[in-house]
Amino acid sequence: MQEFKKIDLDTTINSGQVFLWDKIDDTWYGVDGSNILKITQDPFKISSSEKKASDFFRQDDNMEKILQSIKKDKIVKDAVLRFPGLRLLRQDPFQCYISFICSSNASIQNIKQMLKKITIKFGKRIIFGGHEFHTFPSARKLANSTIAELSSCGLGFRAKYVKKASQDVVSGRIDFNYLKKSDYKTAKNVLVDVYGIGDKIADCILLFSLEKIEAFPVDRWTLRILRKYYFDLFDESISRSITKKKYEEIHEKIVRHFGPFAGYSQQFLFKMERELNNKKWL
DNA sequence: TCATCACCTGGAGA
DNA sequence: ATCTCCAGGTGAT
Numbered sequence: 001m002q003e004f005k006k007i008d009l010d011t012t013i014n015s016g017q018v019f020l021w022d023k024i025d026d027t028w029y030g031v032d033g034s035n036i037l038k039i040t041q042d043p044f045k046i047s048s049s050e051k052k053a054s055d056f057f058r059q060d061d062n063m064e065k066i067l068q069s070i071k072k073d074k075i076v077k078d079a080v081l082r083f084p085g086l087r088l089l090r091q092d093p094f095q096c097y098i099s100f101i102c103s104s105n106a107s108i109q110n111i112k113q114m115l116k117k118i119t120i121k122f123g124k125r126i127i128f129g130g131h132e133f134h135t136f137p138s139a140r141k142l143a144n145s146t147i148a149e150l151s152s153c154g155l156g157f158r159a160k161y162v163k164k165a166s167q168d169v170v171s172g173r174i175d176f177n178y179l180k181k182s183d184y185k186t187a188k189n190v191l192v193d194v195y196g197i198g199d200k201i202a203d204c205i206l207l208f209s210l211e212k213i214e215a216f217p218v219d220r221w222t223l224r225i226l227r228k229y230y231f232d233l234f235d236e237s238i239s240r241s242i243t244k245k246k247y248e249e250i251h252e253k254i255v256r257h258f259g260p261f262a263g264y265s266q267q268f269l270f271k272m273e274r275e276l277n278n279k280k281w282l
Numbered sequence: 283t284c285a286t287c288a289c290c291t292g293g294a295g296a
Numbered sequence: 297a298t299c300t301c302c303a304g305g306t307g308a309t
Contacts (some may be wrong), residue, residue, distance in 0.1 A: 016304065100304090107303040110292060156290020161306085198306050219304040243284060270304080279304095 005064075007057055008085025009041045014281035015271045017089050017208050019099055019112040020119065021282060024131060031119060032056060033092030034135045036128045049128045058090050070258055070265040075229045079268035082275075088267055089208060093176040094169060095136040096209035100201045101161050110154075112282060117153035118142075139169035161196025168194055176210065184212045199247045207263040216254045216262045218247060225269050226250070233257060 009028055013021050020031035028039045036049040037056060046056070071077045102114045115136075122137035122145065142150075143166035150159035168174045174194065179187040187210060191202035200219050206212035216222070223242065226234045237249045258265040274281075 103303095104305040105289075105303060106291080106305090107293075110303070113292080151290085154291060157288090157306090158290075196306070200305060204304085217304075221304060239285095241285060245283075274304090 006085050007044065007059075007087050008083070009039060009044075011083050011085050011271070012057075012087045012089065015086060015267060016108060016274070016281065017267075018091065019108070019115050019282070020095075020136070027129070029129065029131060029133065031095070031123075031133060031136050033095050034124070034138075035092070036126065036133045036135065038129050047129075049126060049133075054090065056090055057087055061088075063087075066261045066264055069261050070268070072258060072265075076258070076265050076268060079265075079272040083268060083271050086268060086271055088213070088264060090211075091209040092136065093179075093205070093209040094139055097165065097169075097174075097176075097205050098136075098142070098162055100204040100208075101165055101196045102155060102158050103204070104158060104161075104196070104198075104201065106158075108281060114154050114158075118150075121149065121153055139166045142166035143170045158196065164195045165197070179206075179210050184214050187212060188215075199244065207266075213261050213263045214255055216251060216258070216266045218242065218250055221270055221273055222266060225273050228273075230257075 010023075013028060013030070018030060022029055026040065028037075028041075030037045030039075032054075034050060035052060035054075038047045039045065067080055071080060098118070099111070099115055103111050106114070119134035119136055122141050123134035124137075125132065125134050127133075142162060145163065145166075147159050147163060150162055153159075155162060165174070169176075174190065179190060182190075184206065187206055188202050191197050191205060192199060197205075200217050203215040203217035207215035207217060218226075223238065227238055231238075234250060234253060237246055237253065239246060242250075255262050
């Protein structure tokens with residue numbers, strides 16, 4: 001089996017996509033919506049608390065073709081070479097949506113803590129594989145919660161975002177099935193209208209849970225990467241504060257350079273640069 | 283349209 | 297011990 005076909009669990013889970021994962025005795029456990037996943041690396045085996053078929057690891061993706069497509073330059077080539085087992089994940093959309101709304105101006109460890117508290121306070125407690133877990137709550141549950149309850153999970157100013165965003169799901173204003181079927185631009189325009197969701201967070205939700213592999217979240221790390229390695233390409237577009245128009249301009253250039261699987265290239269570059277700076281993950 | 287700034291909170295570094 | 301600063305941004309001037 002060629003190296004790129006093997007999924008590297010540690011690398012993938014520690015790449016900033018998911019927050020509710022823990023490793024217990026060489027086994028990874030994670031919360032994905034109402035489902036709890038249990039995964040071992042060797043042998044690679046997945047089991048779950050619910051019997052629902054979801055390809056969490058995107059094993060349907062043609063990695064040979066995707067990697068071929070994104071290796072446009074030496075930087076991405078190096079990143080792919082260093083983390084050949086890194087993958088994008090296919091997350092439960094509502095959990096992903098709330099997770100990244102919580103991520104604004106917060107560290108990964110802080111985000112993890114907020115989400116953990118949300119599951120304990122609002123999720124369903126279950127025992128799986130001999131361990132206790134709490135599922136991610138439904139939109140209705142969070143929509144009906146009070147700001148005070150949400151604040152007690154350490155959300156701070158994000159509490160009001162989470163409540164409103166949950167209400168938008170309950171009312172049907174946000175329909176994840178519709179967004180999955182829509183093209184990138186249409187879906188993005190819908191998401192950025194939600195209170196608490198801007199360009200970056202919308203792209204995270206699109207990439208990690210709504211099948212938009214061309215989405216390329218631009219955050220302070222990505223911006224740093226573009227400045228450091230791709231200055232010649234993005235030159236004028238990169239200013240200190242990034243406006244909506246600049247963001248679109250950058251995204252256009254990104255897709256032109258990295259191609260239709262740009263989101264994959266983002267994941268490799270992000271992983272590489274954070275490792276390079278010894279940043280912590282979960 | 284664009285640039286600043288406040289914002290909850292917890293953890294790291296001075 | 298106490299303080300400052302920052303963290304995968306966003307909304308309001």
